[in-house]
Amino acid sequence: MNPKSTVRAATFAAASLVVAGALLAGCGEPTATPMDDEYAGNSGETAESQAQESNGSSDSDSDSSDADGSDSSSEEKQDTGVYADGTYSVNGQYGPIGEDTIDVHVTITDGAIDNVEIVGHPFTTISQNHQDAFAEAINGVVDGKPLKDLEVDTVAGASWTTDAFNEALKVVRQEASVSQ
DSSP states (O other), X not given: OOHHHHHHHHHHHHHHHHHHHHHHTTTTOOEEEEOSSTTOOOOSOOHHHHHHHXXXXXXXXXXXXXXXXXXXXXXXXXXXXXXXXXXXXXXXXXXXXXXXXXXEEEEEETTEEEEEEEEEEOSSHHHHHHHHHHHHHHHHHHTTOBSTTOOOOOBTTXXXXXXXXXXXXXXXXXXXXXXX
């Protein structure tokens, strides 16, 4: 191989990395949406369609519209710092292209986390290993801790799963908030 070919190949490789990095720069931000019921999971929907379905559906037990008739979504709910006891279910989506999801079921008692159940929906075996390790370790990290302002550092080496869990906690705080 001549020196010009080597320089061209190296230049092409570097340019390819720059383009790939630019394309993926906005990807991979974890998101979380409330789940309609404890049996909901990843059915291959996008985060947008899950959020739309979750916010657009209503049943007789939920107050899904304000007094003026407009829809209220979890994004509009405010974290009051006072939380109703109960189990709250949230779907967290993450990964470079949002391919992995976890269902996060958080039980709150007296403003503190009583139990967490994680149901993983991995895209790869590596993701499954991270999700399984996270699910096994998370209760030891959060049980008994106050929900208010709780954010965990990387648990069991699963940084993306942890990020999605932290996003889910934000949604749980909004969903569980009661007026003071």
